[in-house]
Amino acid sequence: MAIPDSTQHAAKRRMILGIKLPPRVVWTKRTRADFRTGMFFLLPWLIGFLTFTLYPMVISFYYSFTIYHARRLPEWVGLQNYKDLLVDDKFWLSLSNTMYMVVFAVPLGLLASFLCALLLNFKVRGQAFYRVIYFLPSIVPTVAGTILFLWLLNPQVGLVNTMLAKIGIDGPNWMADPDWSKPALILLGMWGMGGTIIIYLSGLQDVPVSLLEAAELDGANWFQRLWHITIPMVSPITLFNLITGMIAMFQYFAQAYVISGGDKDHLGQPLGSTLFYSVYLYQNAFQYLKMGYASAMAWILFVIILLFTLLLLKVSDRYTYYSG
Amino acid sequence: MKNNASSPDLNLSRPSRADRHSERQAHKIRNIFLATLSHGLIIFVGMFFAVPFLWMLLTAFKSDRDVFHSPPRWLPYDNVRMEVNGEPLDLYNVRVEDGSIKQLALIQILEGIGTFVDPAHPDEILTYEIQQGREKIAEPIMEISFRWQNFPDAMNRGSRPGVGASFWIYFRNSLIIAFFTILGTLVSNAPVAYAFARLKFPGRDLLFVIILATMMLPFQVTMIPVYLFFNNTLGWGDTFLPLIIPAFFANAWDVFLLRQFFKTIPEEMCDAARVDGASEWQIFTKIVLPLSTPVLATVTVFTFLYAWNDFTGPLLFLTSPRNFTMALGLQDFQGQKTIVWNQLMAAATVFTLPIIVAFFFAQKTFIQGIKLTGSKE
16 A cells, blocks of 8 residues: 655655655665564564465466366466456456445445544544444444344335335335345345444544634634545545445455355346456356356456556545655 | 733723623633534434344344344344243233233244243133234233343354354354455565565565555456366365465565555664674564564454455355355355344354454554555555
8 A cells, every 4th residue: 555655756656545655775785684683573474374364365466367166286278267257247246236335335335434523533532432323333243233134124014114114115125126125235234334433533633723722713614624624634635535345345255155145046136236356256256166257257356456446546646645 | 921911902802701601601611512523423324334233132032932022122122932841831811701811921923823821720722812803812921031042052053054063163163264365464474574674685576566456356367267276287176275375475465564654664673783793684584573473463453354355265265164164154144045144144143253362452553544544545
C-alpha cells in the first residue's frame, strides 16, 4: 500500500508506490554487517514470504497455464484456461455480482459510516454508550452475524418481514430472492461497519477546531463547514477505506458460503445471484478440482485489484487532502 | 468597561433587559430542541445496530414453541408448567362444557384431541378438542421466562446428529487455534517490525515496499499452492497446523502496526544503549519490547479477533467434525434441514461472547488498534 507523503514529490524519479528509494548501496565491511543484522531480524518474514507468498505465487501462475486435478500432474495447456474463462458465463456472472458489491456496497458503506460518525460526534450526553452500541455488531463473528441475518430476514417468520407486515408492507424473500439477496448482504455488511465509523470518528475529532471556528465567524453554516472543511480533512481516511474495502469486497466469500447452508450444490443461489468471484473460484478449486482454472481466476482477480487500486490512487490524487 | 460611558444613541440599539432575557430563553429552548433532535436521530439509527444484536440474545432464550410465535414477541415466553403426579405438565386454559374456563394440565395431544388432567383432581382424565372450527378451545398459558437451558442444550449437541463432537469441542478447538496464532504473531512480527523501524541496512526500503505490497495480494492467489503444500506435501490436512504455522512467519499488517509504534520510541534511548555496547538484539528485547506493551496488547486483541472469526482457513483444512472450530460448527449447524433457531442463536451467542468480554475489558486497546490499522496516513 502506498504511503502518500506530500513532501516527497520532488524525489518522484526514485520512488515506488510513494516511497523514496535509497541511494545506490556501497558495500563495505560496515554495510555488510548491517545487512546481516537486518536479515537476522527479518528472518521470520523472509522465510514466510518465500514459503507462503513468493513460491505459491510462482506456482499458482504456472498452474494457471495448466489443467491440474490435484492428484494428477499438471498438464501444460498454454492460455487455454484464460480463453475458456472469457467464454464462461458463470465467470462473467460472478464478476458482475462482485462488481455490484464493489460499486454499491463499498461506497454506500463508507457514506453511511461517515454519517454515523457525524451523529456520534454530536456533543450530547451518553455519547460513549451510543458509540459502543454502534460498534458492537462489528466484532460479532462473520458466521454468527450472517446466520443472525438469515434469521432476521427469514421470509415467513423473520422479525423484519413480520414487522413490515404490521405496517402493511409485503416484505421480500430477501436471501431467497435473486433481486434481494445482494441488498440483504449489503445490509449485513452495514450492520458490521462499526470499525469504519470509529475511524471516521477519530478523523472528525482530528479536524482542527480553530479552522471550523474561523469558518463559522466568516458566516459559513453547518453544511458549508462540512463540505469545505470536514469532508476534505477526512478524505485520506475515505481513500484508504475505499481501497481496503474494495480489496476485501473482491474477496467476499464467507457470508455467501454461509447463506448457501454449506451445501456445495447450493453455492451462489438463488439463481446465481450470490455467486461471487471468490465463491466461483472456490467452487472450481475444491468442488470441481479444476486447480489450474481456479489459479487463472485468482490471477485475473489480482490484476483487477491492482488496476482498481492504481486507478483509485490516480483519481484520488486530486481529491485527497493531506495536511502533511 | 466602556459600556457605561457609551453615547445615548448606542444605548438605544442595545437590547433591553427583558429582550435579553427572552433571547436567552430562546437560546435555551433551541439548545434543548437540538439536543432532543440529536438523541432522537442517534437512537433511531442506533436501532439498526442494536435490534439485530438484541434479537440474537432474545432468541437464544426462547422456548422451541415461542421461537415461531406469530407475530414475534420481544421477550421470551414459555409454557407455565405444573407438577401433576410427579410429572411436569403444561398448563392450558380450557373452555369446558358449561362455558367457563378451567386451568388444566396437558398430558398429550393426539389428532387434535387433547388429554388433560385437572390439577385439583389428579385422578380424573379429561379429553377436549384443542380447536373447534376456527375457535380455540384450549390455549397454553404462557409466561415470560428466559430459557437458560438452551445454552447447555446447544453446547452439548453437535452441529449434526451423530457427529460425535459437541460445540464444547468446537469451542476448545477455536481456543487452541487462537492461542497459538497469537503466540506466533507476537513472536514473529516484533523483530521484523523492529528491523524496519530502527535498523539501517541495504535493501531495507525495497523490502518494506515489498511487504506493504503483499497487503494488496488477494489470498486466492496463494490459496491453492499453500493448500496443496500443507495438505498433500506435508500431509497436514485436517489438523490445526496449517492454520497455526503461518502465524509464526510474520504478516504485513502486524509488521506495519508494530513498526509505526516502534518509530515513536525515542531514538536517543537506543543510541545511549548502543554507546554502552548493547547489541541490536539486546536493545530490541531490553528496551523496545518492554516499552511496547500497549501495541503488543493491540496485536494480541486483533489476532484473537482474526483467528476466532476466521472461516475460510478452517473450511479449507478442517474436514472432520471433531476438528471443527466454532465458525465451522455454527455454519454446519445452520445448514441442517430443520434449524433449531433458539439453540443456533445460543451457540452464536457463545461464539460471540469471548469477543464481547474482551472488548469490555480492553476497550481502549480495541479502539486504538482500529485507528492504527484503519487510518493510515
